[in-house]
Amino acid sequence: MPKLVYFPSLRGRAEVIRLAAAEAGLKFEEETFTDFPALKASGRLPFQAVPMWEEDDGLKLVQSNAILQHIGRAHGLYGSSPREAALVDQALWTAEDIRNEYRKIQTAEPAKRADVRAELISKHLPRFFSGLERLLAAAGTPYFAGQNVSVGDLALWYALELGRDNGFGALLADLPKLNAWYDRVAARPKIAEYVKSPARHPVFKLPA
Ligand SMILES: N[C@@H](CCC(=O)N[C@@H](CS)C(=O)NCC(=O)O)C(=O)O
CATH class of the missing domain: 1.20.1050.10 (Glutathione S-transferase Yfyf (Class Pi); Chain A, domain 2)
Structure with a gap:
């Protein structure tokens, strides 16, 4: 199963990936972390930034739009020409x-x-x-x-x-x-189901 590495409880840049996976019917697991400096120091993140997407065949992808485009191409969500x-x-x-x-x-x-x-x-x-x-x-x-x-x-x-x-x-x-x-x-239907799901992280509020 693919894995999405991102902050716990945050929609952020991962949210469009979650929406695309929902629309595609693509199951994935979330890996969250509590110690971001330690994750950065591990060398796992090419640019010390998340989200990161990992697939079973060894693909490791960062840049939220690249992840989104990848899911789109693989699941018919990238136009037909x-x-x-x-x-x-x-x-x-x-x-x-x-x-x-x-x-x-x-x-x-x-x-x-x-x-x-x-x-x-x-x-x-x-x-x-x-x-x-x-x-x-x-x-x-x-x-x-x-x-x-x-x-x-x-x-x-x-x-x-x-x-x-x-x-x-x-x-x-x-x-x-x-x-x-x-x-x-x-x-x-799949977007509506995801959006009302209790698993969805809270609304992100910009500072007042
Ligand atoms: N262009 C990148 C930006 C990634 C990015 O800046 N992610 C933030 C979190 S949303 C991050 O990890 N920042 C590093 C930090 O906070 O130290 C993308 O779209 O994935």
């Missing part, structure tokens, strides 16, 4: 950009956090969210890379869920295609 795969990548990198916007709140000095949050609300997040609305409208497809859900949808879905959980939900209010897409992903 090079063109669709490119759209999956576009979605993945947009999710990364959105996460980087949230991260600005984490990395800001505490006294500047309110200003950073205000600028995200007035400027940066609307740019991404309205852009996603336009992409869906132009494509006319149920998902960002065509007729079928992909790891790109799952990464974006988690980025938006994180936004809703952290007080940015109002920015999505007037974006009907994006809202419908969000609900479509959430209603996928």
Whole structure:
């Protein structure tokens, strides 16, 4: 069984991997640690960072997006043509950009956090969210890379869920295609089952 090495009780960068595994029906075990410095010192992590994904054939993979892409390719969640795969990548990198916007709140000095949050609300997040609305409208497809859900949808879905959980939900209010897409992903049976599972780790709250 594959193994996901990550912090205990944290959604973090592992969460999209958990969502992809859920959608793929892929069983895996979680290895958590209590002593991160010791894990880093062990030399097991190429870049002293997690998540890491290990498979029985000896594959050891770091970089959350590489892990996600690997699961996507292996389980039919990566589009059905090079063109669709490119759209999956576009979605993945947009999710990364959105996460980087949230991260600005984490990395800001505490006294500047309110200003950073205000600028995200007035400027940066609307740019991404309205852009996603336009992409869906132009494509006319149920998902960002065509007729079928992909790891790109799952990464974006988690980025938006994180936004809703952290007080940015109002920015999505007037974006009907994006809202419908969000609900479509959430209603996928395996995603819905995972999301309501008691095993899911708690919501991640950005610092106020
Ligand atoms: N680009 C990497 C970033 C990995 C990363 O920075 N992971 C964090 C935890 S989410 C980490 O392990 N940081 C090292 C540390 O906290 O010392 C990825 O997407 O996997």
